[in-house]
Amino acid sequence: MADSLSTMRICVVGAGAIGGLLAGRLAVSGNDVSVLARGATLAAIAEHGITIVEPDGRHTLAPSVRAGGDAATLGPHDLVLLCVKAHQLAEVAEEIPALFTEETAVLTLQNGIPWWFFSKFPGPYEGRRLQSLDPDGLLERCIPASRVLGSIAYPAAERDAPGVVRLVEGDRFPVGELDGEVSDRATAVAGTLRAAGFTSKVVRDIRSHLWVKAWGNLAFNPISALTGATLSEMCSLPASRALAARMMTEAAAVAERLGLRLRLSVDQRIEGAARVGGHKTSMLQDAEARRPLELEALVGAFVELGRLTATPTPSIDAVYELATVLDTRIRAGAGMGAETQMA
Numbered sequence: 001m002a003d004s005l006s007t008m009r010i011c012v013v014g015a016g017a018i019g020g021l022l023a024g025r026l027a028v029s030g031n032d033v034s035v036l037a038r039g040a041t042l043a044a045i046a047e048h049g050i051t052i053v054e055p056d057g058r059h060t061l062a063p064s065v066r067a068g069g070d071a072a073t074l075g076p077h078d079l080v081l082l083c084v085k086a087h088q089l090a091e092v093a094e095e096i097p098a099l100f101t102e103e104t105a106v107l108t109l110q111n112g113i114p115w116w117f118f119s120k121f122p123g124p125y126e127g128r129r130l131q132s133l134d135p136d137g138l139l140e141r142c143i144p145a146s147r148v149l150g151s152i153a154y155p156a157a158e159r160d161a162p163g164v165v166r167l168v169e170g171d172r173f174p175v176g177e178l179d180g181e182v183s184d185r186a187t188a189v190a191g192t193l194r195a196a197g198f199t200s201k202v203v204r205d206i207r208s209h210l211w212v213k214a215w216g217n218l219a220f221n222p223i224s225a226l227t228g229a230t231l232s233e234m235c236s237l238p239a240s241r242a243l244a245a246r247m248m249t250e251a252a253a254v255a256e257r258l259g260l261r262l263r264l265s266v267d268q269r270i271e272g273a274a275r276v277g278g279h280k281t282s283m284l285q286d287a288e289a290r291r292p293l294e295l296e297a298l299v300g301a302f303v304e305l306g307r308l309t310a311t312p313t314p315s316i317d318a319v320y321e322l323a324t325v326l327d328t329r330i331r332a333g334a335g336m337g338a339e340t341q342m343a
Helices: 017-028 039-048 086-099 138-142 184-195 206-227 231-236 238-258 266-274 282-288 295-308 314-334 338-342
Strands: 009-013 032-036 050-053 059-062 066-068 079-082 105-108 148-151 156-161 164-169 175-177
Touching (some): 017 032, 017 050, 017 079, 017 156, 017 164, 032 086, 039 050, 039 066, 079 086, 086 295, 148 184, 148 206, 175 206, 206 238, 206 266, 206 282, 206 314, 231 238, 238 266, 238 295, 282 314, 295 314
Parallel strands (some): 009 032, 009 079, 032 066
Antiparallel strands (some): 148 175, 156 164
16 A cells, blocks of 8 residues: 555545545545446546535535446555445445455445444454344455454535535544554555545544444434434434433443443533534435435444343334334335435
8 A cells, every 4th residue: 555645546435425525635635536436426527527615615626536337447446435325335345346456445434333343343242243234244255354444434514416515514534443553554544634634543442433423323313314403403402402312322331331432421422413503414315315324324233232232222222213114115215226326
């Protein structure tokens, strides 16, 4: 892999809000960036590149991003950024190895709990596969844990149109090895992200950092999809705030039994979400667009981890069941077309 002062050949798999933001910024900073996309997104990026609408209204254009619909045609890269939603990973997993050299690293950016959660995780659950996320081991086979670096996408962003991303706020993308090592490749990836204008550092406890982001997604995403409320509304309305707090308290008990150290209280996490303002969560955006919901990684995995650790999760269970009904109705009415899968 290239060192932290070098440019990289990077493939971004999925050019939705976060994927488009990363691809555009990384290309503008001098990296050789390609995007694996489908449908209207593929056509728009191939013709116009990627446009990022900054929080102050400025437009950043990345015209040099290459777009392709086939991983084999795009060829090998130094770094692969997995930016499709968690429930879409299985649909592209078998293509991903075509992007690999012997040293290619894969940076995972899915919301929620990742499929590799117990890989290189010392303790009684080491190596256990989460059935809610990778029931037949497809992801584990196609994307070996030895290639994986974990990350968390903290920016709030929305896709205004194919190839056009609006950044609401935020710039953090921490990077971590699954075993906690501060490796050369993790350092190189963090340096490349910083050179593209993001805030990135190598962390030793990537799962604890992931949990804090997933903690909020667990509560706010399904509540917003079920009610239509924005982040500021959910945090200010007593009923939704209380429900989110109960879900997060249950998840904190699961984290404690797994030995994870959370640096924030429930109230601090809710206040952090409130400061984002009137942003629509990704699950609400999907529900309004009648796209299938990213349900298992954001909520279902917490249900599974609760069962695994013998931790009661009644509020999480109830919201998961309701959101499952919504997701089933969406899937029955809309199906999963190619553009939905790789937007």
